Amino acid sequence: MELQNYCGTSRIAGCSFSVYPMTDRFKEIILEALEIVDTSKVWMETDDVTTLVRGRIPHVFDVTSAIFLAAAKDGDHVVFNGTYSIGCPGDSTGDVYMAEDGIKLNLLITAGIKLETASKFSLYPLGGGNYMDTIYSQIENMRKRGITVSKSHYSTRLDGNAIDVLEGLEHVFTETEISGSSHTVMTVTMSANSPSAKGVIK
Numbered sequence: 001m002e003l004q005n006y007c008g009t010s011r012i013a014g015c016s017f018s019v020y021p022m023t024d025r026f027k028e029i030i031l032e033a034l035e036i037v038d039t040s041k042v043w044m045e046t047d048d049v050t051t052l053v054r055g056r057i058p059h060v061f062d063v064t065s066a067i068f069l070a071a072a073k074d075g076d077h078v079v080f081n082g083t084y085s086i087g088c089p090g091d092s093t094g095d096v097y098m099a100e101d102g103i104k105l106n107l108l109i110t111a112g113i114k115l116e117t118a119s120k121f122s123l124y125p126l127g128g129g130n131y132m133d134t135i136y137s138q139i140e141n142m143r144k145r146g147i148t149v150s151k152s153h154y155s156t157r158l159d160g161n162a163i164d165v166l167e168g169l170e171h172v173f174t175e176t177e178i179s180g181s182s183h184t185v186m187t188v189t190m191s192a193n194s195p196s197a198k199g200v201i202k
């Protein structure tokens with residue numbers, strides 16, 4: 001079977017991610033979040049360290065965002081850590097999910113959840129010469145969407161409502177892919193309900 005024929009020429013995306021609820025109830029929170037989210041449009045596998053999802057970009061973001069929001073919605077301090085990737089040469093696991101349409105399945109779970117979050121993200125458009133231009137223009141994209149953007153070393157800090165930040169990051173990732181990056185990696189760490197005050201903790 002010629003798997004590239006699925007969904008035109010679009011390529012399979014994926015994310016390796018974990019959520020870390022900082023409470024004694026971490027096990028129930030993680031397992032419940034994994035359970036209530038509709039994952040039928042992605043290939044997914046969970047082990048004791050991480051969860052892998054693979055499929056079309058909208059569904060990879062839909063599922064990872066919904067699992068984080070489901071874990072954090074009741075006010076526990078939860079941290080999400082994810083590595084998104086597209087164009088990684090070689091493997092084809094989950095390619096059959098490229099046949100799914102673009103309609104997200106978890107918008108009802110996430111709609112209306114308002115969570116102030118603090119994050120850092122790093123974008124790595126691999127394989128192109130002008131990668132710094134791509135990175136700077138995508139950071140600017142986040143600022144234009146109303147997210148508070150702060151410069152840092154090795155990553156960019158983002159402060160804002162979880163859904164707005166996650167939508168922005170999906171946009172950044174999609175735009176980088178569309179712009180022709182042959183392999184794009186983006187890392188995201190997002191913290192919700194932290195008891196720490198914003199900024200440098202001494």
Ligand SMILES: Cc1ncc(C[n+]2csc(CCO)c2C)c(N)n1
Nearest residue numbers: 017018019027030047048049050051
């Ligand atoms: C999204 C996500 N997937 C897997 C783990 C790893 N993990 C750590 S504790 C636990 C519950 C069962 O012991 C699991 C599955 C995670 N943290 N977050």
